[in-house]
Amino acid sequence: MKGLQRLGRIGLESLEGMGRSALFLLYTLYGIVQAPYKLRPVLRQIQVIGSGSFLVIFVTGAFVGMVLGLQGYYTLSKYGSASALGAAVALSLIRELGPVLTALMVIGRTGSAMCAELGIMRISEQIDALDCMAINPYRYLVSPKLIAGLLSVPLLTAVFNLVGIFGGYMVGVVLLHGNSGAYMASIRSSLTVVDLKMCFVKSVCFAFLLVWICAEHGFWVNRRPWGFGAEGVSRATTSAVVVSSVSVLVADYVITSLMM
Amino acid sequence: MTQSQYCIRLIDIHKSFGSQAVLRGVDLDIERGATTVICGESGQGKSVLLKHILGLVRPDRGQVLVEGEDISRLKGAALSHLRTRFGVLFQGVALFDSMTVFDNIALPLRERSRLPEKEVEKKVSAALQMMDLEGSADKFPAQLSGGMKKRVGLARALQLEPDILLFDEPTTGLDPVKSHDVYRLFFETRRRLGYTSIIVSHDIPKIFNLADKIAILHQGKVRACMAPEELQRSRDPFVRDFMVRVMGSAHSSRDEFVKSNGKCDEKI
Numbered sequence: 217m218k219g220l221q222r223l224g225r226i227g228l229e230s231l232e233g234m235g236r237s238a239l240f241l242l243y244t245l246y247g248i249v250q251a252p253y254k255l256r257p258v259l260r261q262i263q264v265i266g267s268g269s270f271l272v273i274f275v276t277g278a279f280v281g282m283v284l285g286l287q288g289y290y291t292l293s294k295y296g297s298a299s300a301l302g303a304a305v306a307l308s309l310i311r312e313l314g315p316v317l318t319a320l321m322v323i324g325r326t327g328s329a330m331c332a333e334l335g336i337m338r339i340s341e342q343i344d345a346l347d348c349m350a351i352n353p354y355r356y357l358v359s360p361k362l363i364a365g366l367l368s369v370p371l372l373t374a375v376f377n378l379v380g381i382f383g384g385y386m387v388g389v390v391l392l393h394g395n396s397g398a399y400m401a402s403i404r405s406s407l408t409v410v411d412l413k414m415c416f417v418k419s420v421c422f423a424f425l426l427v428w429i430c431a432e433h434g435f436w437v438n439r440r441p442w443g444f445g446a447e448g449v450s451r452a453t454t455s456a457v458v459v460s461s462v463s464v465l466v467a468d469y470v471i472t473s474l475m476m
Numbered sequence: 477m478t479q480s481q482y483c484i485r486l487i488d489i490h491k492s493f494g495s496q497a498v499l500r501g502v503d504l505d506i507e508r509g510a511t512t513v514i515c516g517e518s519g520q521g522k523s524v525l526l527k528h529i530l531g532l533v534r535p536d537r538g539q540v541l542v543e544g545e546d547i548s549r550l551k552g553a554a555l556s557h558l559r560t561r562f563g564v565l566f567q568g569v570a571l572f573d574s575m576t577v578f579d580n581i582a583l584p585l586r587e588r589s590r591l592p593e594k595e596v597e598k599k600v601s602a603a604l605q606m607m608d609l610e611g612s613a614d615k616f617p618a619q620l621s622g623g624m625k626k627r628v629g630l631a632r633a634l635q636l637e638p639d640i641l642l643f644d645e646p647t648t649g650l651d652p653v654k655s656h657d658v659y660r661l662f663f664e665t666r667r668r669l670g671y672t673s674i675i676v677s678h679d680i681p682k683i684f685n686l687a688d689k690i691a692i693l694h695q696g697k698v699r700a701c702m703a704p705e706e707l708q709r710s711r712d713p714f715v716r717d718f719m720v721r722v723m724g725s726a727h728s729s730r731d732e733f734v735k736s737n738g739k740c741d742e743k744i
Contacts, residue, residue, distance in 0.1 A: 337572075345570035348530055348563075349636070350556040351587045 229441075236439065240354070240432045244362055247355030257356070261364030265326045269372055276321055277314075277376035281383025284308055289388045298388075302399035303406035305384030306377075310407065310415045312468070314377040319422035319464045322369055323457055327430035330361060331456040334434030335449035343435070358435065362427045369423035370416055377415070414475045421471060422464050429460040480544065483508045483640060483672050489528060489538035491521070498524050499535070500696030506640075511666070511673045512701075513683050515722075516693035522676040523567065525693065526644055529674065530562060531555055542640075560588065563633035563671070567644040569625045571617040577628050578604070578613040584635045603631040607661060623654030630661055634669065641666075643675040647682075655679065659686060680722045692718055 288304045334357065337343050346353040381403070388394040433456035438444050442451040484506035491499040498521040506512050514522050527533040528540050531547040540547045542558055550558060571580050581603055585596045604610050607627040617625060626646060633641060646662070647655035663686065666673060677683045684690065684704040691701040692715070700707065700715050707715060 340573075341566045341568055341570035342572055344527075344530075344532055345564065345566060345572075347532060348559055349584045349588065349632075350559040351584070352556070356587065 236436060237428075237432050240358075240435065241428055243352075243354040244358045244428075244431070247352060247359035248363060250352070250355055250359075254360075257360035258363050261360045262368055264329075265322065265361070265364050266368030266371065269322055269325050269368070270375065272321055272325055273318055273372045273376050274379055276317060277309075277379035278383040280313055280317060280376075281305060281309065281380030281385075282387045284313075284380065285384035285387030285392075288384070289392050289394060298394055299398035300402050300406075301384065301388045301394055302381075303402035305388070306381050306403045306407055307411065309377045309380040309384075310411050311472075314373050314380065315415055315418035315422055316464060316468050318369060318373040318376045318419065319426055320461055322365075322372065322423075323426050323430065323460050323464070327426045327460055328453050328457050330427070331430045331434035331453045332449055334358075334431055335437040335452050338435060338437050339444055339446075339449060353435075358427075358431050361431055362424070365423040365427040366420060369426075370419040373415060373419040410475070414471070417475065418468060418471050421467055425463050425467060426460045429463060430456040433459070481508060482506060483543055484529060484674075485539075485541040486525070486528070487539040487541065489525070489535045489540065491524060491528070491533065491535050497696060499528075502538070502693070502696070502698055504691055504698050504701060506672065506674060507689065509670060509672055510688035511675065511686055512689045512691060513675045513677055513687040514691045514693055515677060515680060515683070518678075520693045521696060522693055523644055526642055526674065526676055529642065530564065531559065560636060561639045563636065563638035563641040565626065565629045565633050565641070565643045565646055567648060569617075569629040571625060571628055571632070573617050576614050576616055577609065577620070580617070580628055581631045581635060584632065588636055599635065603635065606665075607631045621654075622649050623657055626650065626654075626658050627661060630658070630665070634665055637669060638671060640672045640674070643673065643677070645676055645678065647677065647679050655682065662686065694718075 284305045285301065288301050288308075289298060292298045292301055292304065334343075337357070343353045343357070346356060385396075385399055389396045389399050433440075433452045434449070437448050437452045440448065440452060440455075442448050482505040484504075486502050486504040489499050489502040490497070502521075502525060504512075504514075504525075514525060516522055524533060528535055528548070529542070531540070531550065534548045543561070545554075545558060547555065547558055571577075572583065575583070578600055581600045582596050585591055585599060586593075589596075591599070600613075604613055607630065609624065609627055609631070612620065612624060612628075617628070620628065630646075643662070646658050650658065659682070662673070665671075675683065675686070684707075687704050689701055690704055690707050691698050692707075693699070694714070700710070700712060700718075702710065708719060710716060710719075
């Protein structure tokens with residue numbers, strides 16, 4: 217009987233959590249379309265999410281491209297297809313690694329900070345203070361983050377892809393003396409608009425997911441079972457990173473299967 | 477239409493968190509233009525009651541009527557509109573720690589009014605001057621003392637010229653001098669702006685000098701709500717017991733209180 221009660225409670229709590237998340241998203245989306253429109257908070261968030269993540273995306277993209285170039289060159293050489301290295305690197309990056317790794321890096325760097333920031337604002341009553349001043353906290357705090365995420369993550373993904381392709385070129389062509397023309401030609405011949413479209417759709421969806429999940433975890437830190445206070449914020453941040461990372465990987469599979 | 481004598485009426489408010497019943501039928505009327513102090517022991521639900529008035533917490537049962545409208549049933553624009561009548565000084569002040577003092581005070585003006593930036597600057601500068609914070613405009617909340625934070629919070633709460641101001645333990649954690657400063661500013665601003673105020677406080681007997689009514693919250697109910705003078709003369713065993721516990725037996729009568737504290741009728 218107790219087991220059944222516990223099961224029921226878990227079910228109800230899960231439903232409540234899902235409802236809360238859905239409402240959070242609706243209020244945030246409504247905050248985007250609600251006048252007056254203010255550009256400054258969005259620009260500030262673009263600076264935090266976009267410019268702030270640029271260096272880490274640049275370095276990660278370069279090394280991922282270099283590893284792909286290295287692995288790809290030796291593997292393809294075995295089958296006499298080293299000339300297809302450019303296509304292998306570019307397609308791996310644009311279809312999969314670019315959007316996924318960019319999203320994971322942004323989650324680690326910005327998503328966790330977003331969750332912690334909103335969590336601290338919640339426990340120190342700053343969000344309640346906004347409510348009391350009749351300032352919509354969704355519109356003021358979360359909507360600019362969502363807009364900035366939707367603009368920044370696709371651009372960061374593009375940077376990751378470009379730098380990665382260049383990294384693959386540096387290793388496959390400059391370091392291992394592969395054919396420069398073949399590298400570029402294989403990219404041109406294999407890359408299609410569908411690949412670019414898939415990359416864009418993925419990066420937009422991942423941005424949407426990561427801001428939604430990370431911001432919601434922080435915003436409603438007081439409604440979660442792990443409690444109120446510093447430990448609650450710390451556990452919410454860990455959970456936000458784990459849940460958003462897993463969600464990105466699940467969404468990656470779903471989008472790939474739908475667009476292939 | 478004539479305005480009602482009461483701007484806020486709490487009717488049979490019940491609230492539980494899990495299995496813990498915090499409020500068990502609170503009835504309280506807040507008089508327009510008056511200062512009502514809610515006191516009681518820790519954990520009696522005083523701050524929860526304040527959050528009900530603000531519409532931050534919804535009661536399980538009962539009504540919270542603010543200017544005749546049940547705030548617990550309002551949502552969206554209607555709730556926001558009603559909340560523009562409130563100013564709040566939270567227990568932890570709730571200043572935005574990533575903003576300077578100036579930006580904290582300017583926030584309600586920038587977000588809720590259509591004043592040009594020059595007007596905002598003028599109003600914030602006047603508020604800084606009134607609160608003796610002229611040199612602190614560019615400081616962040618972490619660089620301020622507890623008393624200064626409270627003053628910034630009060631300045632922010634007053635920016636939209638609210639009709640009703642709520643204070644959640646305004647002097648907690650402050651030394652007697654800083655507490656006096658906060659009360660002095662409260663008294664000055666109240667005299668100037670004439671707002672209705674609700675104060676949750678433990679600062680007894682000092683707070684009695686400011687109060688028009690004292691409400692004692694005990695075991696989830698308002699057990700007494702009367703003027704400080706009446707409270708000190710009351711023969712109700714609960715009230716007498718409360719007065720003895722919080723003020724000592726010597727202060728359980730008003731005459732003794734006046735003897736040891738000087739003038740009582742004159743507000744701070």
